[in-house]
Amino acid sequence: TVYQYLNRKKLPPGVQELPGPWGIPYVGRVHDIPAKASWLKFYEWAQLHGPIYQTTIFGEVHVWISSEQIAHDLLSKRALIYSDRPTIPNLPDNRTSGDYLALLGRTDTWKRQRRLCGHLMHTSALDQLHAYPALERDRFLYLMARSPAHYREWIEQFTSRTVSRLSWGTAHPAQVLRHTTFGLLETISPSGALPNIIGFLRHVPEWASPWKQKERRRHELEDKVFRANVGFVGEMQGREAALPSFIGTFMSEKDEGEGTEEAMRVVGLMAIAGALTIGSPIQSYLLAMCHYPEWQRKLQDEIDSVLEGTCPQWEDREKLPLLRAVVKEVIRWRPPVPTGIPHAVEKDDIYNGYFIPAGATIHALEWGITRDEAVYPDAETFNPQRWLDPGFPTFRAPLTQYPNLNGFSQFGFGRRTCQGIPIVEQDLFLTMGGMAWAFDIRKQRDAAGNEVPVHWLDYTPLLIAKPEEFPFDAVPRSAAKMELMRNMYESAKAKEEAEKAVAKGYAFPDLGLVNQGKDIEDLVNKEGGRVASVESDRHVLIDVRDSSPEPGLSSRGDSSSEPEEPQSETEREAKPLLHEDEKRHLRKGKKEPMITGQGVPGAWKWL
Ligand code: HEM
Numbered sequence: 001t002v003y004q005y006l007n008r009k010k011l012p013p014g015v016q017e018l019p020g021p022w023g024i025p026y027v028g029r030v031h032d033i034p035a036k037a038s039w040l041k042f043y044e045w046a047q048l049h050g051p052i053y054q055t056t057i058f059g060e061v062h063v064w065i066s067s068e069q070i071a072h073d074l075l076s077k078r079a080l081i082y083s084d085r086p087t088i089p090n091l092p093d094n095r096t097s098g099d100y101l102a103l104l105g106r107t108d109t110w111k112r113q114r115r116l117c118g119h120l121m122h123t124s125a126l127d128q129l130h131a132y133p134a135l136e137r138d139r140f141l142y143l144m145a146r147s148p149a150h151y152r153e154w155i156e157q158f159t160s161r162t163v164s165r166l167s168w169g170t171a172h173p174a175q176v177l178r179h180t181t182f183g184l185l186e187t188i189s190p191s192g193a194l195p196n197i198i199g200f201l202r203h204v205p206e207w208a209s210p211w212k213q214k215e216r217r218r219h220e221l222e223d224k225v226f227r228a229n230v231g232f233v234g235e236m237q238g239r240e241a242a243l244p245s246f247i248g249t250f251m252s253e254k255d256e257g258e259g260t261e262e263a264m265r266v267v268g269l270m271a272i273a274g275a276l277t278i279g280s281p282i283q284s285y286l287l288a289m290c291h292y293p294e295w296q297r298k299l300q301d302e303i304d305s306v307l308e309g310t311c312p313q314w315e316d317r318e319k320l321p322l323l324r325a326v327v328k329e330v331i332r333w334r335p336p337v338p339t340g341i342p343h344a345v346e347k348d349d350i351y352n353g354y355f356i357p358a359g360a361t362i363h364a365l366e367w368g369i370t371r372d373e374a375v376y377p378d379a380e381t382f383n384p385q386r387w388l389d390p391g392f393p394t395f396r397a398p399l400t401q402y403p404n405l406n407g408f409s410q411f412g413f414g415r416r417t418c419q420g421i422p423i424v425e426q427d428l429f430l431t432m433g434g435m436a437w438a439f440d441i442r443k444q445r446d447a448a449g450n451e452v453p454v455h456w457l458d459y460t461p462l463l464i465a466k467p468e469e470f471p472f473d474a475v476p477r478s479a480a481k482m483e484l485m486r487n488m489y490e491s492a493k494a495k496e497e498a499e500k501a502v503a504k505g506y507a508f509p510d511l512g513l514v515n516q517g518k519d520i521e522d523l524v525n526k527e528g529g530r531v532a533s534v535e536s537d538r539h540v541l542i543d544v545r546d547s548s549p550e551p552g553l554s555s556r557g558d559s560s561s562e563p564e565e566p567q568s569e570t571e572r573e574a575k576p577l578l579h580e581d582e583k584r585h586l587r588k589g590k591k592e593p594m595i596t597g598q599g600v601p602g603a604w605k606w607l
Contacts, residue, residue, distance in 0.1 A: 011355050018054040018063065018354045021045050033057075036461045038190070039338035039367040046368045052354070058199050061360040063345075066368025068375065068409045074351060075343055075364060075413035083415040084344040086361040089202040090193040090211055098262065099219075101269045102341065103188065106415075113266050117419050120246040120267070124166060125422035128314060130244045132165040133423070135492050137430040141311075141438050142489030145482060148474035151286065152466075155279045155431075162427060163274030167267050168229040169236065169245035170499065174275075176225050181275045183218040187211075189462040190339075226268045230260060232506055241502045246270060273420050278427050280336035280466045281327070285432050286474075287467045288330055288382050289441035290454045295384060299326055299436045300477075311484070312433030314426055320433065321399040325384035327428045328403045331410050333382045334457075338367040338465050343416060369409050438481055439474040 011017070021032075033041055042064050045053060051067035065071045075082045084106040088094045095105030101117060104110035124130065140158040144151060160174040160181075187193055193211045195201035206212040229247070236242035237251060250263040289296045302322040303312055312320060342361045349356040356362075371379045375393055376386065386392040387403035396402040405411065405425045411418035418424075435441065444452040452471050459465040476482045 012350070015350055015353055015355050018052060018356065019049040020053040020055050021049065023056050037457070037459060037465075038461070039365060039465075042339065042363070042365050043368045043371060046365065051368070051372075052351070054360070060199075061357055062342075063356060063360050063362045064365050064368070065363065066365045067372060068369050070351075071364040071369065071409065071413050074345075074349075074356075074362065075416075078349065079414040081346045081349060082343050082362060084346050085416075086342050086344040088188050088196065089199045090187050090195040090215065092202055094188070099265055099269075100184075100272070101266055102273060102416075105344075106346070113262065113269075114415075114419070116250070116263060116266050117270060120249055120270070121419055121422060123249050124244070124246065127244065129166060129423065129426055133162050133426045133430050134313060135495065136162040136165070136171070137427075137434050138485075138488035139492040140431065141434050142485040144435070144474055145438065145476050145485050148472070151474070152279075152283065152469065155282045156276070158431065159278040159282070159427065160275040163271050163423065165243070165245070166274070166423065167246050167271040168233055169243035169248055170229075170232065170503065171496065173225055173229050176221070177271055177275050180218055180222040180225060181272045183214070184222075184272060185276060185462050185464060187215050187218070222268070226264050230264050232503070235506050236503065239502075243499065270420065273418075274423055277336055277420075277464050278424055280464055281330045281334070281424075281428055282431050283467050284334040284336075285326070285330050285428075285435070286441055286472060287454065287470065288326075288333060290443050290470070290472050291456070292382050293442060295326065295382065296436060296441060299323060303433060303437050307437075311437045311488070312430065314430065317429060318400040320429075321388060321403070322384060323429060323433045323436070324403050325387040326436075327425070327432055328387055328405060328408065329382060329384040330428075330432070331405070331408070332370045332376065334459070334465075334467070335366040335370055335410050336464055336466075337410070338365075338459075339463070340364040340366045341412060341416070341463070343414075364409070364413055366410055435474075438476060438485060440477060442473050442475070444471045444473050 043066065045055070046064060046066040052063065052065050052070050054061055054063045056062070065074070085095055085103055088103065091103070094100065094103040096107065096109075098104065098109045098113070101110065101113040104113065136158050139161075140154055143154040143157075147154075156178055157174065160178045161171040164171050164174040164177055188196070190196045193215075195204075195209075195211055201209070201211070204212070206216065233242055233245060233248050233251060237248065242248050245267075247260075247263060247267045250267070251260060254260070254263070299322055302320060306319045307316060312323065317324065340363050342363050345356055345360050345362055346358060348358045370376060373379055377392065386394050387396075388399065389395055390397075394403075405421050408421075411421055411424075443454055446452055454470045454472065455468065458468040458470075460468060476485070
């Protein structure tokens with residue numbers, strides 16, 4: 001065609017273009033890429049065209065890699081030219097603005113920010129992440145026990161509260177963080193904002209572009225939140241009452257005159273990265289346990305026999321190889337970032353006789369990498385044994401150390417590898433271990449005694465993929481464990497109350513969040529109070545009027561609105577646990593209970 005003729009590059013002798021699916025000139029195969037589970041399509045093409053192939057999308061070359069070896073050969077060994085990031089049409093200054101380290105081009109700003117991020121992470125990891133993940137896990141387990149139907153809410157609260165504590169030494173910005181982070185995910189995901197697919201829409205001026213307007217509002221809010229959080233830590237340091245945090249470490253180590261502006265952005269990005277990603281494998285764990293009850297039993301046997309009834313703590317990790325194998329296998333079985341985060345190549349390159357043009361976007365297709373039968377035999381099956389048995393290619397000894405997540409392909413390659421692995425590792429070990437200790441997760445049964453089906457692979461479409469909501473039972477394994485969970489929750493709560501008392505008086509700015517949540521309120525009104533079909537992360541925004549700090553719960557003293565603890569399965573079925581707002585909602589004649597989110601304004605009022 002004329003387009004291909006005009007754009008052809010003279011290749012050196014013996015070098016050929018990468019194979020790939022045939023496409024419409026300029027447009028490529030956009031029409032073939034599904035909005036949901038696009039990674040399955042990219043993997044299908046890998047099976048047809050090989051572990052490295054290319055597609056053209058609106059004139060731009062995309063290279064897809066489904067082999068860990070090839071990803072290492074290019075992204076790690078040739079990191080000098082493969083460590084850039086592509087421009088995101090809906091966030092066109094992503095390579096230069098310095099706001100989001102993970103999206104920066106290979107610039108000096110990126111190098112400086114990556115160094116700082118590594119240093120702050122390392123300092124906290126040495127101090128076991130200040131025990132924040134365990135504290136939040138203790139809160140999470142009890143909430144799960146009380147109302148498993150709200151599991152996505154509890155999981156997102158756990159991840160965002162933990163990372164808020166790590167970033168700023170307090171859990172209270174967690175809800176706003178979820179709000180702004182989910183917005184950013186939409187802004188940058190290929191299946192989120194439209195300009196990311198139809199690139200020329202990036203040229204529409206802001207007054208005519210709903211995407212640009214939305215992103216500007218989101219960014220302004222994020223900016224206010226980050227500044228308020230840094231101000232909070234400064235104030236607490238002044239009172240000598242600051243709890244450890246990434247930004248606190250920076251502020252106490254910084255040289256005279258060194259600005260906090262950039263550190264604020266780096267820490268903000270770390271919080272963003274931790275707020276939504278880790279929820280994916282926690283939800284996939286629940287899905288895995290529904291489909292593979294035998295692995296839940298084995299995991300419970302390990303925990304029960306090694307720990308003699310106590311709940312797993314981070315210090316127990318050497319003794320619990322199966323738990324570490326489950327963590328790793330959940331991530332392999334259902335990759336949280338299935339299409340990977342793209343790199344960009346800066347110079348023309350040749351690999352095994354194939355030409356890779358400068359400027360191409362390079363995708364390590366994480367889904368494809370985890371389906372490589374040579375590395376992961378019977379790859380579709382969830383099998384933690386592959387990390388524990390010398391008969392499998394992925395086995396590594398000693399089992400007191402391995403398996404672990406360091407160097408795992410699912411965290412990327414080369415100079416751009418993920419810097420959050422210590423947080424991921426600890427969060428997942430504690431939540432998955434805690435849930436195995438506490439609950440039997442299993443499929444529900446209907447009135448006739450038949451199992452209620454649970455989907456196998458219905459995942460949300462954005463860059464970070466999570467299972468769509470599914471029904472399951474989380475049955476506390478004993479009354480004693482239920483009591484222990486209540487005690488763990490109470491002691492986490494008491495700690496938080498003490499923190500609030502110390503922090504009293506810090507004046508946060510008015511964030512105008514009621515207006516920020518208006519679009520969601522409109523959605524709720526339209527949908528009659530329940531939005532069942534949207535991305536889980538939006539649930540946080542559904543009820544911005546609710547100022548209760550924990551949806552479905554109030555303080556223990558107020559028994560009127562406190563749902564009762566589940567005593568037995570039948571009782572729980574007969575008496576669904578409902579929040580007061582839900583009851584009101586049902587009284588108004590709506591059929592479905594609403595899903596409440598922690599009130600954003602309320603979250604800021606508690607200080
Ligand atoms: C299950 C959770 C997570 C997964 C699966 C994950 C995965 C990834 C992946 C695939 C990349 C891109 C690597 C590449 O370009 O080759 C990445 C980058 C990154 N991640 Fe994570 N991540 C997770 C959690 C976190 C957390 C909790 C943090 C908190 C600090 C974090 C911080 C980062 C940073 C800073 C980068 C960018 C590095 C750079 O561009 O130089 N991640 N992550």
